Amino acid sequence: MTRAPLSRSTTRRRTAALSTLAALVITTGIGVGSAQAAGSTLQDAAAESGRYFGTAIAAGRMNDQQYMNIANREFDMITTENAMKMDATEPSQNQFNYSSGDQIVNWALSNGKQVRGHALAWHSQQPGWMQNMEGQQLRQAMLNHVTEVATHYRGKIHSWDVVNEAFADGSSGARRNSNLQRTGNDWIEAAFRAARAADPNAQLCYNDYNTDNWNHAKTQGVYNMVADFKARGVPIDCVGFQAHFNSGNPVPSNYHETLQNFADLGVDVQITELDIEGSGTSQAEQYRGVVQACMAVARCQGITVWGVRDTDSWRASGTPLLFDGNGNKKAAYNYVLDQLNSGDGNDNGGDDGGPTDPGGDGTCSVTATKTDSWGDRFNTTFEVSGADDWVVTISTGSGQSVQSSWNADVSGTTGTLTATPNGNGNSFGITLYSNGNTTTPTATCSSASGGDGGADACTVTVTKTDEWGDRFNTTFEVTDADDWVVTISTGSGQSVQSSWNADVSGTTGTLTATPNGNGNSFGITLYSNGNTTAPTATCTTA
Ligand code: 9MR
Numbered sequence: 001m002t003r004a005p006l007s008r009s010t011t012r013r014r015t016a017a018l019s020t021l022a023a024l025v026i027t028t029g030i031g032v033g034s035a036q037a038a039g040s041t042l043q044d045a046a047a048e049s050g051r052y053f054g055t056a057i058a059a060g061r062m063n064d065q066q067y068m069n070i071a072n073r074e075f076d077m078i079t080t081e082n083a084m085k086m087d088a089t090e091p092s093q094n095q096f097n098y099s100s101g102d103q104i105v106n107w108a109l110s111n112g113k114q115v116r117g118h119a120l121a122w123h124s125q126q127p128g129w130m131q132n133m134e135g136q137q138l139r140q141a142m143l144n145h146v147t148e149v150a151t152h153y154r155g156k157i158h159s160w161d162v163v164n165e166a167f168a169d170g171s172s173g174a175r176r177n178s179n180l181q182r183t184g185n186d187w188i189e190a191a192f193r194a195a196r197a198a199d200p201n202a203q204l205c206y207n208d209y210n211t212d213n214w215n216h217a218k219t220q221g222v223y224n225m226v227a228d229f230k231a232r233g234v235p236i237d238c239v240g241f242q243a244h245f246n247s248g249n250p251v252p253s254n255y256h257e258t259l260q261n262f263a264d265l266g267v268d269v270q271i272t273e274l275d276i277e278g279s280g281t282s283q284a285e286q287y288r289g290v291v292q293a294c295m296a297v298a299r300c301q302g303i304t305v306w307g308v309r310d311t312d313s314w315r316a317s318g319t320p321l322l323f324d325g326n327g328n329k330k331a332a333y334n335y336v337l338d339q340l341n342s343g344d345g346n347d348n349g350g351d352d353g354g355p356t357d358p359g360g361d362g363t364c365s366v367t368a369t370k371t372d373s374w375g376d377r378f379n380t381t382f383e384v385s386g387a388d389d390w391v392v393t394i395s396t397g398s399g400q401s402v403q404s405s406w407n408a409d410v411s412g413t414t415g416t417l418t419a420t421p422n423g424n425g426n427s428f429g430i431t432l433y434s435n436g437n438t439t440t441p442t443a444t445c446s447s448a449s450g451g452d453g454g455a456d457a458c459t460v461t462v463t464k465t466d467e468w469g470d471r472f473n474t475t476f477e478v479t480d481a482d483d484w485v486v487t488i489s490t491g492s493g494q495s496v497q498s499s500w501n502a503d504v505s506g507t508t509g510t511l512t513a514t515p516n517g518n519g520n521s522f523g524i525t526l527y528s529n530g531n532t533t534a535p536t537a538t539c540t541t542a
Pocket of ligand 1: 081082125126209242273314
């Protein structure tokens with residue numbers, strides 16, 4: 001797969017995928033994942049949604065044929081692991097050495113790949129002559145370095161990590177105390193302006209680690225800086241999330257929220273140095289979670305893993321990468337590939353069409369209850385009575401958006417959702433996602449014409465949908481029940497999340513649901529943590 005380097009203005013991603021996907025589902029009745037062409041490599045699978053998939057390349061490994069074969073086959077974005085750092089490119093002041101960097105860049109470009117430049121200004125890996133510099137002398141030396149290196153690579157770089165790791169760890173949310181910081185708080189914006197002047201077509205990123213959890217002070221510190229830069233016109237285009245995870249620093253459950261909140265500032269986001277220590281399914285699931293989070297954010301342009309094989313990693317003992325030391329694909333690879341092939345990462349949700357119409361209760365009531373994970377998500381299930389078709393109007397709070405639902409067509413973020421019943425029921429579920437807004441969305445429904453259809457049966461069909469990993473949505477309906485018990489049995493490795501006024505105990509346990517008094521329908525959502533067996537659900541009226 002060969003692609004020319006994209007300029008900053010042409011890397012904006014397609015956003016019209018949802019309606020296409022919804023249409024596919026309506027037409028075919030099968031999951032989006034199976035309706036799309038599947039990529040058989042990471043780069044091809046990522047390209048399905050307009051994203052890249054990259055790796056870091058070490059110049060010293062370029063004569064390892066297995067390493068280069070995997071890199072060439074799987075990745076279309078290349079970061080120079082160490083070759084463009086300050087100590088490598090300017091070992092003596094004003095004497096620049098681009099030999100290793102050029103070697104990697106030339107290989108990447110001649111193989112149709114793009115390049116992330118890493119990194120122009122950093123407190124670490126400074127050449128010896130710079131380490132003891134301070135003040136104006138250091139400021140000038142840093143700006144000269146940024147200008148020289150960005151000029152040398154002008155036109156060849158997709159994104160530059162202009163400034164790397166400038167924030168402190170811990171609870172302060174403050175800048176890191178470094179010789180660069182001591183030249184004045186405006187050193188970062190000065191570096192960005194110099195980079196823009198030197199290479200106007202490269203995307204300019206701020207890059208850091210431990211900025212993945214939205215609640216961390218460091219994340220907030222970086223966010224505030226980017227917001228300030230955007231407000232003042234400092235030329236910043238993207239934020240890089242290094243994403244070095246291990247058991248002490250796991251993938252946060254609010255990762256999607258973090259990425260979305262940054263994107264909402266008007267910058268692109270990139271996962272720039274991903275590695276996750278661990279093994280087997282547990283590692284694979286965490287990898288999948290990261291891919292899900294990126295794919296759920298329209299401005300998440302791509303993912304770069306920090307090395308090829310486990311043995312190439314800066315922390316090899318943690319086996320944190322997608323290929324083992326022999327170049328074999330790990331479980332994590334398969335999960336990542338699968339997730340990249342699954343569509344846009346958003347839950348298109350929806351009813352499987354399973355329940356038989358029990359006759360309805362003549363009311364039309366909606367309750368939207370905020371659930372928790374993956375940001376502020378709201379699930380609501382609603383019911384209309386005696387309708388063969390109906391129109392549902394969804395009004396959302398500011399900052400919220402409505403994702404399309406199964407056999408539904410959503411137009412606009414505050415628009416009208418027109419749902420067409422699939423012929424064998426009058427109940428279906430929708431899912432509202434809030435992009436950071438905590439206001440509960442409201443939904444009203446109005447019935448259209450038609451008659452009531454069917455027997456008072458209580459049947460449940462659970463159909464696998466696609467995105468957000470293996471998630472299953474089912475909506476089911478019981479009739480004339482003041483209370484009931486629903487037993488959920490799931491395949492091994494699956495778990496059940498609690499839903500609307502429901503209490504879930506255990507991963508294969510019993511879900512006891514209490515009707516809310518004004519309807520006899522509610523929805524459950526089954527999440528599968530990596531297991532592809534469809535869960536089954538049965539319901540019994542009490
Ligand atoms: O992977 C890089 C390793 O080979 C170097 O020895 C190390 C030196 O600091 O840098 C590693 O890459 C780092 C990256 O440049 C910035 N984020 C953290 C990465 C892992 O330490």
